[in-house]
Amino acid sequence: MRYLAIDYGTRRTGLAICDPSETIVSPLSVLDSRKGLLEKILNVIKNENVGAIVVGLPLNMDDSKGSQAQLSEKFGEQLKKVIQIPLYFQDERLSSFAAEEKLAPAQFTRGKKKKRLDAIAAAQILENYIENKSSNNQAGK
Numbered sequence: 001m002r003y004l005a006i007d008y009g010t011r012r013t014g015l016a017i018c019d020p021s022e023t024i025v026s027p028l029s030v031l032d033s034r035k036g037l038l039e040k041i042l043n044v045i046k047n048e049n050v051g052a053i054v055v056g057l058p059l060n061m062d063d064s065k066g067s068q069a070q071l072s073e074k075f076g077e078q079l080k081k082v083i084q085i086p087l088y089f090q091d092e093r094l095s096s097f098a099a100e101e102k103l104a105p106a107q108f109t110r111g112k113k114k115k116r117l118d119a120i121a122a123a124q125i126l127e128n129y130i131e132n133k134s135s136n137n138q139a140g141k
């Protein structure tokens with residue numbers, strides 16, 4: 001199944017997608033969250049033949065939900081109302097840190113890093129979701 005990962009932010013939202021076999025995860029784009037975000041995501045779902053959504057949930061290190069996690073949940077609930085496919089939340093702690101580490105060798109300028117970082121963080125969220133889903137399936141066998 002093709003999953004679309006969303007790293008929601010109040011200014012920028014990163015998107016990443018996987019292939020139908022769920023083996024290759026790729027950063028897709030970074031969208032402006034302030035201008036028609038739901039419409040843009042609906043277009044991506046349609047154009048990319050997405051079967052499910054994974055929204056990053058930025059939990060605190062003590063597993064509590066801070067203000068950004070609450071905003072991500074609210075966004076996910078809004079999205080659920082307008083889509084016909086499953087939506088899952090994935091703990092995204094440290095995904096931005098991992099994304100920054102992946103970008104470090106590229107030596108982009110600060111501006112270019114910002115433009116890519118949210119999509120790479122979304123890819124990290126999706127990789128974690130697929131990995132957790134696979135290990136949970138293996139544990140159940």
